[in-house]
Amino acid sequence: MIPAKFDYVRPSSVGDAVRALGEGGEDAKVIAGGQSLLPLLRLRLAYPELLVDVGGLGELRGVRDEGDSLLIGALTTHDQVMRDPLVAAHCGLLAEAAGTVADPAVRHRGTLGGSLAHADPAADLPAVVVALDATMIAQGPGGERAIGAGDFFADYLTTDLAPGEILTGVRVPKLGPGWGYSYQKFHRTAQAWAIVGVAALARRSNGQVEQARIGMANMGSVPVRAAAAEAAAAGADASRDALRSAAQRADEGTHPPADLHGAADYRRHLARVLTARALAVASGA
Ligand SMILES: Cc1cc2nc3c(=O)[nH]c(=O)nc-3n(C[C@H](O)[C@H](O)[C@H](O)COP(=O)(O)OP(=O)(O)OC[C@H]3O[C@@H](n4cnc5c(N)ncnc54)[C@H](O)[C@@H]3O)c2cc1C
Secondary structure: OOOOOOEEEOOOOHHHHHHHHHHHHHHEEEEOOOOOHHHHHHOOOOOOOEEEEOOOOHHHOOEEEOOOEEEEEOOOEHHHHHHOHHHHHHOHHHHHHHOOOOOHHHHHHOEHHHHHHHOOOOOHHHHHHHHOOOEEEEEEOOEEEEEEHHHHEEEOOEEOOOOOOEEEEEEEEOOOOOEEEEEEEEOOOOOOOOOEEEEEEEEEEOOEEEEEEEEEEOOOOOOEEOHHHHHHHOOOEOOHHHHHHHHOOOOOOOOOOOEOOEOHHHHHHHHHHHHHHHHHHHOOO
């Protein structure tokens, strides 16, 4: 289908983009890679009157070393995240998960910021930033503010971004020594969306898991942490049996959807199995 008519601006600075969004009010929308928004426009599920194309804002692209953390620009594509040496060295979980997003064509256009701002609970990268305890950086008419990943995802396709705010980047703490990671995605076919995805981090010392952090995709209306499994894994032997036992609690407190791809109970089962696998890889069990 052909999208409804809209006006289009391509600002040359973040300040201009924020101003254009403010002037457009509720009828204005940011467009980045267009990989999620364009299908919605074509299906007429969204019909903004103004599109603010941030694609030309080079300042929002790329990865910067900030000492204890990396600042990844919102416009950095999935392909760039996947291949960036700083991301590989300090936040390998993000690189691994970015490599599972869709196919090369989508990964070359789709952006990290677009994926997070779109807030699809089935998407891979929101679950990863939740596990990484990342911080979203937003710029709006009132200036810049930081939002923890746990507070950023408010509901299905809804974030804490206020009208007129642009996501400019994501600050990801570097993983120190001893941390391992794994992203486990169960999908019907290669390149498809996750039926369930599990992003796990584990810090191992003297044959034990000292700490585990687990984010899950498609286990609720927002990406969720598997808090009970994290608690059960902390202090456990880094053995497959012990981690499988901790993973039995992965679905506690979740509200997975039921759809054509799977019933809620099936997703609960997947969450437990994938968490066991992810923890085993992350802790080298
Ligand atoms: C065929 C196909 C398969 C896919 N498979 C997967 C998959 O397996 N896993 C997965 O995780 N994703 C998948 N996706 C989605 C893909 O990851 C998109 O790239 C991503 O969701 C959106 O990024 P984008 O830059 O294209 O955003 P856009 O489509 O441009 O925008 C998406 C939304 O975010 C808002 N937005 C974008 N950037 C900003 C910003 N900087 N600040 C504020 N708001 C912003 C827009 O207003 C819009 O509401 C798939 C997409 C397609 C088309």
